[in-house]
Amino acid sequence: MKNVKEKRTLLHAKLTASNKKLEAANLGLDLVNVLNKAALVYETDLNGRIIFVNNQFSRLSGYSKKELIGSNVNFTNSKIHSDDFFFHLWKTIKAGNTWSGEICNHNKEGETYWIQITILPIFPENSEVNHYKYAAIGFDITERKKLESALQSRALLHKVEIETTDVFCRISNSGNFLDVSNGYCQLSGYSREELLAMNILNMKGSLSLGLQQFSQLVQENGKTFEIELYRKDYSKWLAEMTVSYSNLNDGSLFIFLHDITEKVEMQQRDKVLCEQIAHMQKMDDIGQMTSCIAHDFNNLLTIILGFTKLGIHFNQQNDTESAIPCLENVQVAANRAVDLVKKMLVFCREDIAQADKAINPAKIVEEVAGISDLLRAGISTEISLQLINMLNPESSSILIDPTALHQIMTNLIVNARDAVESSPHKSGLIMVSLFHDLVTNNDTFCSCCRKKLEGNFISIGISDTGTGIRIDQIEHIFDSFFTTKEVGKGTGLGLSVVSRIVHDAKGHIIVDSTRGVGTTFYLLFLPNWEKAHENEIALLANKKNENNTNLLNLNICVVDNNDDICALFSKELKLLGYAVETFNNSLVAWEKFQNNPNYFDVILTDYAMPYATGLDLAKSMLILRPELLIFICMGAKKLKRFDLPTGNIFLLEKPVFIADVDEMIRKNVN
Amino acid sequence: MANILVLDDDIQICNLIKMILTINRHQVRIAHDGIEGLKLYRQQKPDLVITDVMMPHKNGIQIVIELKKHDKETPIIVMSGGRRAITADFNLESVKLLGVHDTLKKPFTDEQLLDAIKTALPSPRVLAK
Incomplete structure (x- = not known):
């Protein structure tokens, strides 16, 4: 019986113990419930990958449990904390210690929330080393x-x-x-x-x-x-x-x-004042220019005063015959003065292009050589001013008022002189160069208006071996009143005027400067095609008479996205007696060709065009008409890179002259 | 009456001076640039040279220097209306250093011109020759 009693006692004790366990478990469960309501709980593996989250975490972060589990706990970080902060956190828990602190996280909406958090490493049962996960309990402290x-x-x-x-x-x-x-x-x-x-x-x-x-x-x-x-x-x-x-x-x-409302208002008042001063400076510029042409003015005044007096003298002696030529001389001199005043007005006119609407093309070589000669006198003998010309003096012209061209050249050459004079050697070289510039690469921009430049230009280069321009200053040099010269040595108006004149003439400026080596200003102008080909047109007109043969029933298709070139080629070819049709769009040309492949006998096309290049066009046309005669015009740099399809297809180097095209047509037709 | 050589690239100025001087019974020869002026000088030595400063080919200063090398006698009058950022006064001051007899600042009157000629020419006796 004793055994039974003992057994009972034992059983009871066991029961009690398991009840207690159950109670404890229940209590634990309650605690967990409370905890789940009050705190966010999560567990991560040793690398921070989330392996468990409670609802609270999910609620606070705005992410579902599914989204959270498996992702790294740091993805909710707000980036507010420094790297050190997390380094210290991880160092603590990796060492098996508990970390607690305040962390700011982002929720799914991107809003921040703060938690007061405790992270503890969890160890396997009966072991105090080698923790295998981390558990974290946190409280929302955003409001606080x-x-x-x-x-x-x-x-x-x-x-x-x-x-x-x-x-x-x-x-x-x-x-x-x-x-x-x-x-x-x-x-x-x-x-x-x-x-x-x-x-x-x-x-x-x-x-x-x-x-x-x-x-x-x-x-x-x-x-x-x-x-x-x-x-x-x-x-x-x-x-x-x-x-x-x-x-x-x-x-x-x-x-x-x-x-700063007041400050700005004051600045604006200052600006007005500045403008007034600038205007005065400009007037001063004009004053300087006036003294430049004072020589001419004083001459004219001498003439006018002198002849007037002589005229009066002769008149008093009733010698009308002698008096009249005197008056005529006065008139001539007065008219010369009028011209001089006009030139002065051009100098200070806001819009120079409008000063003389019918601008005659300037023969650029002649003008530039003239102005260089004139300026050479004003430059010390320590500095050599050289002119290198690669252009044809007769046929190269640009549409710019010669006076304006003089002004920009003067400005740039005087700047170049100042740059050389302020260089350590105080001596050096100014080089003015004239050349054709075919801009094809994609990274050429006007230093002033930032426009991307492409195509055929007549270029004037003004290079000096002076001090060079600081890179950070290059973008400012065209601003009005920007000057690096000492006070009283320049108004800062020069380059802004230069840029305006150049752009008025549809030109652009490229500045290339290296500190301590020198500076080159390239002025890029569009060539005046009509003028450039004037001689050729005259030549062709003569040629036509020689050549009234059956060749001339040929239909020529001219394709170039530049309308001016289309017009010019058309004019010249028609002079020779050809029938010409022009297209400024390669696709339109192709359309027309497709409709009647036998209509055209000769194709003269530019290479670089939007939509389809001249080569693409030629290839397509050759498929329909293998015997077609095709000329593709392109810049010298590109010439060598092409394998031409077989057939009557020729590459012509720009600038293309119709006389040559005519010759090639004669050789290759029939 | 004197034999006067006038150098100026401005045709009207030359004509004016020629007319004034002719009325005052001088003989006048005209050149429009320095080289032509020197040529005329060599052809016949004048009693007086009147030259402008700003001229093509050889400017007035060069003319003065060249003339003074061989001929310290012949008086020279230099006219100037100033040039690029240099005033007429400056031009004329500098030529005085070169031994020029008189200077004329443009614009000048006929009296100023005749006065200058009168002072520059050696003496009335020479004129009387």
């Missing part, structure tokens, strides 16, 4: 953090307000106002409550342009901008704005604003 940071920021705002009169606010990374200074309220005309309910991106003003601009401001953290803002009553004020990340680790930004 907000309060804290609001308090901090108020304190900071207060401090800043006391320290400066600047206007100041703090915004969240999505643009919502988190805090505003009294100054900001006053200036903006909104109350604090109104502002706190607003988003800076929705306010009228520069920032309302959008998030992109705003994020740019954020990226350029710490830099100062000038922006336009509007008050509640829509009046405008100008602010200097500095953006910086707050030190509150919540992604919020401090915006410091400094009211």
Whole structure:
């Protein structure tokens, strides 16, 4: 019986124990339930991959459990914490120790939330080494953090307000106002409550342009901008704005604003004053120019005064015969003065192209050589001014007023002289070069207007062995009033005028400068085709008479995306008696050809054209008509790179002259 | 009456001076550039040379230097209306250093011209020859 009793006692004890266990388990379960409600819980493997999360984590982060499990726990990081922060965290838990602290995370919407978290390594049963996972328990402390940071920021705002009169606010990374200074309220005309309910991106003003601009401001953290803002009553004020990340680790930004409305107004007044001064400087320029042509003026005055006096003298002696030539001389001199005044006006005219609407093409070689000769006198003998000409003096011309060309050349050569004179040697070389420039590579831009340049240009290069231009200054040299010369030695108007004249003449400028080596200004102008081919046209007109043969019933198809060239070739070919049709689009030409492949006898096409190149066009045409005679015009640089399809197909190097084309046609037809 | 050589690239100036001087009974020869002027000088030595400064080929300064090399006697009057950023005064000051007898600043009157000639020519006796 004793045994039975013992057994019972034992059983009871066991039962009690298991009951206790059950109670404990129940209690544990309750605890877990409470915990799940109050805290977020997750477990990760040793690499931080999430292997378990509770609902709370899922709720706070906005991600489903499915999304969370398997991903690395750091993907919710807000990037607010430094790398050191996480390094220290991992160092602690990897060593088997518990880490606790405050972490800011991003939820799925990109909003931040703060958790107070404890991470502990979990060890296998009966072991205190080799933990195999981490468990974390955290509490949502976002509200507390907000309060804290609001308090901090108020304190900071207060401090800043006391320290400066600047206007100041703090915004969240999505643009919502988190805090505003009294100054900001006053200036903006909104109350604090109104502002706190607003988003800076929705306010009228520069920032309302959008998030992109705003994020740019954020990226350029710490830099100062000038922006336009509007008050509640829509009046405008100008602010200097500095953006910086707050030190509150919540992604919020401090915006410091400094009211510069008055300053800007003052600057504008200054600017007006500057303009007036500039105008005076310009007048001074004109004054200088006037002294340049004072010689001519004084000559004319001498003539006018002298002959007038003589005329009066003869008149008093009733010698009308002698008096009249005197008066005529006065008239001639006066007319010369009128011309001189016109030239002066061109000099200071805003729009030089309009000064003389019917611009005659300038014979560029003659003009440039003339002006170089003239300027050589004004340059010290230490500096040699050389002219290198690769152009045909007769046929090379550009559409620019010669006076304007003189002015830009003078300006650039005087600049070159100054650059050489201020170089260490004080001596050197100025080289003026004239050449054809075929721009084909894709990275050639006008240094002034940034337009991409392509095609055939007549180029004037003005090179010096002077000091060179600093890279950071090159983009400014064409600005009005930009000058690196010492005070009184240049108005900073020269290059801005040069650029204006060049662009008025549809030209462009490329600046190539190396510090300590020298500078070259290339002026690129479109060649005046008509003029360039004037002689040829005359030649062709004569040739036509020699050549009234049956050859001339040929139909020629001219394809070039440049209308001027189309017109020119057409004119020249027609002079020779050919029938010509022109296309400025290779696809249109192809269309026409396809409709009646036998219509054209000769194709003269440019190579580089949009849609389809001359070669593509030729290949397609040869399929339909293998015996077709085709000429493709292209720049010398490209010539060698092509394998031509078999057939009557020829490459012509630009510039192409119709006389040569005519000859080739004769050789190859029949 | 004197034999006067006038150098100026401006035809009208030359004609004016020629007319003034002819009325005042001088003999006048005209050249429109420095080289032509020197040629005329060599053909017949004048009593007086009146030259402009800014001229093509050889400018007035070069003319003065060249003439002064061989002939320190013949008086020279230099006219100037100034040139590139240099005033007429400056031009004329510098030629005085070269031994020029008188200078004329353009625009000048006929009296100024005749006065200058009067002072430059050696003496009335020479004129009387």
